[in-house]
Structure formats: structure tokens, C-alpha cells
Amino acid sequence: MKTSTTPTRDAPQGFWLLRPGSLSLLVSRRGVWAGLLLALMTALVGVGNLSFGTPSLTPDQVLAALAGAGDPFNVFMLHELRLPRLTAGILSGAALGVGGCLLQTLARNRLATPGIIGIDDGATAFAVASIVAVPTSLAPPMLALVGAATAAALAFGLGGGGSRGYRFIVVGIAVGALFGALTNFMLARTDIDSANLAYPWTVGSLNARAPSTVVVLAACLVICLPIAKALGRQLQLLRFSDAVAIGLGTHVRHTRLAILVVTVFLTATAVAVAGPVGLVSLVAPEVARHLTGHRGVPIINSALAGALLMTAADWVGRTAFAPVEIPVGVITAIVGGPYLLWILLREPRMTGR
Amino acid sequence: MPVSLKSAAAQRGRRALLAFLPALAFLASGLLAAPAQAQQKTLETAFGPVTVKAQPERIITLDEGALDTVLAMGLQPVGSVAARGGKDLPGYLQAHAKNVPIVGVTREPSLEAIFSQRPDLILASPGLEKRVYDILSKMAPTIVPTTPTTAPWQERNALYVAALGKEEEMASRIAQVQARIASLRERIEPGQSFSVVRWMPQGPMAMSSKMITGQILSALGMQGTAIADELGERPHSDILSLENLGSVDADWMFLATLNEQGDATLAAAREQPAFNRLDAVRNNRAVTVDGQIWSSSTGVLAAERIIDDIERFLLNP
């Protein structure tokens, strides 16, 4: 054990020390490897998504079409159908992954997902309302965003704004249940054709997403991801307990509020694009933690894992029973469900967080 | 060494001719295209004017009424969505369709499958979301009508007919149906009332009199129930309390089931004492009908089937 007073120059075990200019950055080695692996897999799945379908294209055809050359049929297929879908999938998956990671760390509970605090149900209710009940000039995606924001506002407002840790989660569940009942009611009152039209908004689907919402999502990601990363350090401290965090100089209330706001933004914009795909926010951070080790808060890796999960699920849903498409929300549930049960059943490690 | 003057002039001449050729070609194509353009037409859809070519050949139908219309006009679509009840085309249309590929279900049409058929016309449902429309319209002219569900059945598919360019043929077909209705009206007892309901365990839902079945039955001189007449734009009522079954009672009650297996529904309904007290049930005039046709369809083939059913029931009780 070194007892000298000079600062050590070596990085601790498992980290790299980067010194760009006058800054010093500690980068977790395992985190970087995990991130690269996830990025690679996402890229592969992305290429797969672009290639397979009705009809399937070879990789060189894909590349040609991306560049705008080749058969105009392929170019249209790629530029108008598959590429927007892939983009929507990657962005929404990433946003949901990060949102899930933040909320799970904040709530100190591996089972907390943003959807559970009612955001998903609020978005669904408003979107369904716009399709079956209320003629408005706002399109369903925009209304979904409004619904998500409303549900979050209700959960916060009635739940004490996150100052009492778990209270707002439970209030969120109540709000979600209310919106869920409302949705069921509206679906029961309408004719089967409108109910069918509203269906994608009840399960989460990446079919024909509105580009404007995707742009909003992209903008949100670009803003929120760096903020989340910056808050990462405070978040690490909050993992232990409020007392420890305060002792180490964190503004607990402010940090908590900031994290909640970021989470809600990310989730709401993602749900406005993809509908309520709840289990991605649950499973993606788990995968990220599994790969990165349990040391830190894997924000970037959660984003990558979320993107991977979403695009993989979409690939399966789109091609498995073609031409019948299975919405992505259903696939993630089939995959995420057993995984969730596994979490439920195994012994929690250490603090179980 | 300078090029000889004669060849230079020839070269200039050739170049000038070459420069003219595109202009000539353009002019020629313009002349040839003019008659073709005159055969295109522009239709007013829910999303604005859409230009459709005169005789579309590769048609995709994303709506049952559209499929009905296309098949009735003797055309075969190159792709259609499956019926609401399953993975195939609607039962009553299968006989008319020859190997029509399925391109998804009403809930989730497969855009790739649609595009792979290289359509030149897409007939979609009213109520299609704009985001789906945007993508479809890039593939082919997409027709989305604005008629509400409660419009007269002859008009609901009029925009599809116009897009197909078959106005005359459809008009004569509809005239035939009207003639049939008129003759049937002579043969049935006047002054009867009817009620079309969907029977749920908690109570019945009354189908609006303005749906196709209500329209046809009214045209036959029969009277709908008050509750069905007063539904306005809604296609059916909420679930009526069992205490108010009298509101859906009538001389004839048609129970619409989601598919053709009516017997199970009727058996389940008979377990309810409230059901058995209805006059229509006591007089054995409660019959099951295919809900696919009776409560959801809109096309001329459906209309003909409905009249077949009505004939069968009312003339041979």
C-alpha cells in the first residue's frame, strides 16, 4: 500500500487513464469493451434489418441502394421503408434503455421502469383517444407525447415530486391504471375497425413511424444523453443511500429532480415514436450491467443495449411470419418476459440493486 | 494540323442535329403523352387531390369495401389485407378472389409486401393515419375516402369506383340491386320491424340503422328500433343494460356474430333468461347472421349477400 503523498500516476485496476490536454479521464476498461461489443452487434443487426425482408437483399445491393445507385426499387425500399424504421428503432431503443437505467438506479430497484410510472399508459390513452374518440387536429404521435407528459406530471405532482423516493412510483402506477382503464373503455365503445387502427398504439410498433416524431426524439437524445452522462457521477453516489450521497457533497433533491426530468423526456419522446414498448427499459440496463460489471452506472451501454434489443425484436417481428407483422412490443415481451421472471426468481446479489 | 473546313462544317451540322434530337424527342413524347394524360384523373381524397391513371392494373386493397368493389368489377387485386377474423380474405369474398396474396392484416399492413407488388393504385380505409398515408402515397397513388361509415352504402365506395374507372359498370350493378330490393319489397309483409344486434354477455349492442343492413332493411319497408335510429354517426350503441332489452326487441332480430359460427353465440344467448323473453325469440324470429357481412361490410357483393339472407329468412320463416 502506498503511503507517499505524491499523487499516483497509474490508473487503478481495470481502468484507463486518459489525459487529453489538461484533463484527466478515468475510463472503465470493461465498459469500453462492452460498449464496442454492443455497438458491433447493433451494427450487424442493423445490416440484417436492412437486408432481410420482402424481398431480401444481398449486402452489396444494400450498400449500393444506400448510396442511391442500383435498382430504384431497392433504393425506395431502403430509403423509405427500412432505413427510417431502423433509425426509429435504434433511437427509441437507445432512449428507452437510458431512461430505464436512470430510473432503476434512482429508485434503487432493478424492476423500476419508466413505463410503470404511467407514462406508457398515458401515451396510449391519448393516442387511442385521438383515433377513436375525439376528432382533433393533432396527430396521434403528438398526442401520445402529450399523454406521456400528462401522466408524468400527474405522477410527480401527486407523488411529491420525487422527494419521497418511492411515493411517486406508486402514484404513477395508480395513474397508469386509471389511463389503462380509460383506454379499455374507449376500445370497448368503438367499432372494430377503429379499434384495429388504434391497436399499434396499445402494443408498441415500429411500422410507418412519423418522421417528425423521430426528429424530435433524435434532438432529445442529443441533448439528454450528455446530461445523463454528466449526472452519472452523482448517480453513482445515489446508489448507496441518500445519506452517503449528501455526505459526499451531492445535492440529492436537485440531482433526483434532474434525473427524473431527463428520464421522462427520453421516455416520452421514445413512446411517441414507438408506442408503449415497456420491457426494453427493463432488460437493456440489465444487459448493460451484466456486461460492464456492477461498478458504475452504464448509461452509454444501456443506450446501445436498448438499440440492439429494439432492432433485433423488430427484425424478428417483421420477418418471422411475413407478411403478417408482429409488433415489436409483443416480441420484446416474449423475450423479456422469461428474462424478467428469471430476475424475479433468482437471489438478489449483495444489495440486490 | 487543322481539320479540313468541310469536315468541320459537317461536324457542326451533326452536332446541331444532335442538339435538336432531345428537343424532338421531348416534343414527340409530349405529343404521344397528351392522349395518355387526358386519361388520367384527379380525385379528391381525405388527404387532398390524388392523380390516378385511367386503367390501373396492379391494385392493392387495404379495406374490405375496396376489396368488395374491386372483385365486383371483375378485377383481381395484386394484394389485400386479411379479414378481421383471421388470416385469409373475408369468407364471402373468397369465391370471387383467385389467389390474391395477403399483404398483412388491417392492424399492421406490411409495407414491404405492398411495395413488392409494385402497385399502381392503393385503396385504403377512411381513417388511415397520416403517417402511414405518407409512406403509401410514395409508392403509388393512395385513395382514402372521406365518407363516414353511416353514408348510404352506394356512396361509401364511390371514390374507389371512380379510381378504378368503372363508374358505369357499378351504376348498372347497383341498379340491379335496387331492382331486387324493389321486387323483394313487394313480396314481404309490410310494416314489420327489425333489429340488428351484436349479442355480448353483458347485454346487446344495437347496430345503427344507418349501416348497410339497416339501409337495406329500411328500403324494404321495414322499420328500425328507436335506439338504432338515434345513434347518429356512431356505428353501434354501447352495451345496453339487460334491463332494457325491450329497446332492441322487434318483429325480426338479426344477431350478428363475428364469423360464420352463429350457433355457439345463439346457444350462449339462450342461456340468458332475459334473452328468452324477447318477442322475437319467442316467435322464433331471432336468427344469426354473419357479422362480417351484416355489421361491417359496405360493398355491392355484400349487399347482394345481405339480400340473399333476408330473402331466405323472411320468405321462409
Add this chain to the structure above:
Amino acid sequence: MSKRRGRQLLHRTAIAGAGLAGVLMFASMLLGAGNLTPLESLHALLGQGSEDHRFIVFELRWPRTILAILVGVALGAAGTIMQAATRNPLAEPGLLGVSAGASFAVVLAIYYGADTAGVHFGIAILGALVGCFLVLLTTQMRGAGNDPVRLVLAGAAFSSILMSITTLILLHDQRTADEIRFWVIGALGGRPVSNLQWAVPGLLAGLAMVGATVAALAAMSLGEKVAMGLGHKPVFTRILAMTGVAVLVGTATAAAGPIAFAGLIVPYFARRLVGPDVRRALPIAMLIGPCVLLLADILSRLAVRPYELPIGIVTACIGAPVLIAVVRSHRLPRL
């Protein structure tokens, strides 16, 4: 409070509860979506009045009232015992996914050919049991039993999985989808009388099971070690209690569809009235349960005449604010 005062309070509350239930029963017979005035209903009740009116009162409203009472008792008892067994004031069969299990089982049954009206009880109870089993496993995990949020979250997550798998089934079969969207909101009307015949044994069996655990649960509220020292077996007690809850919830769901929040509101009120001791709260909950359900049913009949509002909507509208109030109060009702 002293034992004597406690017992007095219990008796008084029980009498008040029974009285309220009686009043509501009476109201349920008199009021409805039909064209009867309450006076006409009264005549019919007394045996006079037209045949139509008597039909409505005796054949439609009476079975419904009985069903409301049965389901109210079942859900009230189930909620109380579940909260006592998991030591968690937020545990509610619906929130913990037990109802989702029963509903899922029913959807499967419908998919494989049954009718909404004729679904077997056993299937719903089986689904509820599986759901309960999983919840039980969660409480057995270290520390999870004492963490309110974890349990509720586990249940909510579990429910959402089941809903998604259900959706997959519904994607395949539109007929099921069309029937389910009406069943899934719960309704007391239109249930065949045979339902009642099956519901009663189910209810009694479930009550017997939970009744046997009441003493042990009361001891367990002092801590598991204390309970063991007093001669009880905590693990066995919990298993028995949860099985009883599963039977009760399965019965209620098979009879009337999933009715949200009923199992949460009722124990809350019961504990507010007589304190946290489960030996006292249980009988009161069994009286308040029918009151809540009868009230919700009456409201569902009167709100949108001549139609009826599905009862699940009414209980969700009442229950969600109650849940929020529970959480916002300074201290959670102690167990």
C-alpha cells in the same frame, strides 16, 4: 387500545357495516338502468307489479346483487390477507399480478374455444394460483418482503408480461380479441346463474383457507421469530394464505372478470376503522367489500342510462385516488 374497547369498536363497526351492506342491497334491487321508478321496483319486490318488472327485479337485479356480495367478500378478504401475508399495505391482487394470471388463463380458454359465458372456474383459479406462486417467491427473496415498492413493481411487471403474451394470442385470433375487449373490464351483469353455483364453494373454500391463517398472521406482524416462538410456522402460513388468496381471486375473476382496485380499497378502509390487527380487519373487510362493490355496481347502472358503465371503470376511478391518498398520507397504514 384496551381489549374491551377494541372489541366494542369491532362490534359497532361490524353492525354498521352490516347495516350499510343491507341498505345497499336494498338499493341495488330498487335502482337500475331500466325504466322502472324505485317505487315500481318496490312493488315488484313485494310481489305486486307487472311481470316484466318482477322479472327485472328478481331475475336480473337479484343475481347481480348476490354476485356483487360474493365478489365483494372474496376480494375484500383476499386483499386483507394478501396485505397481511406480504406485510405490505400496497399489495392488491390486481397490482400484484394475481388478477392478471386469472385473466390470462381465461383468455387462453377463450382462445381454445370456450365462450366468455361458459369459462370454467378451474381455469381461472389455476391462473390465479400461478400468479400467486410467483409473487410468493418474490417475497421469499431476501429483504424483498419488507420492501413495498419492490413487490408492487414485481407485480406490475408480471402483469405487463402477461398482457403482452395475451396480446400475441389476440393477434392470432380476432374472435378472441373481440370478445376479450369487453370481458377485460369486468362486469357483474349478464353472468349466468351457474356462475353463482360455482362461486359459492370457491368462496367458502378460500375463506376457510385464509381463516385458518389469521391467528398466525397476526403473530407474524410482530416479526417472524416472535411468531415461531409462539408456535406458528411462518412459511407454511404464508403459503396457505396465498393459496387461499388465489382461490378467492380466481373465483372472483372467473365470476365477474377482473375488477381493479377492489382488493386495495377495502382493506384500507377496514384498517382505518378498526386498526391494523388482521383478526379484526378481516371480518370488517368482508363486510365493507360487498358495500364497495354494490356501490360501484349501482353507480355503473345509473351513470349512463340506458347503457351501463363497466364496473372495472368505476372501481378504477374510485380506487386510483384512494391509492394515491394512501401513499400521500404521512404514514402508511401500519400492518
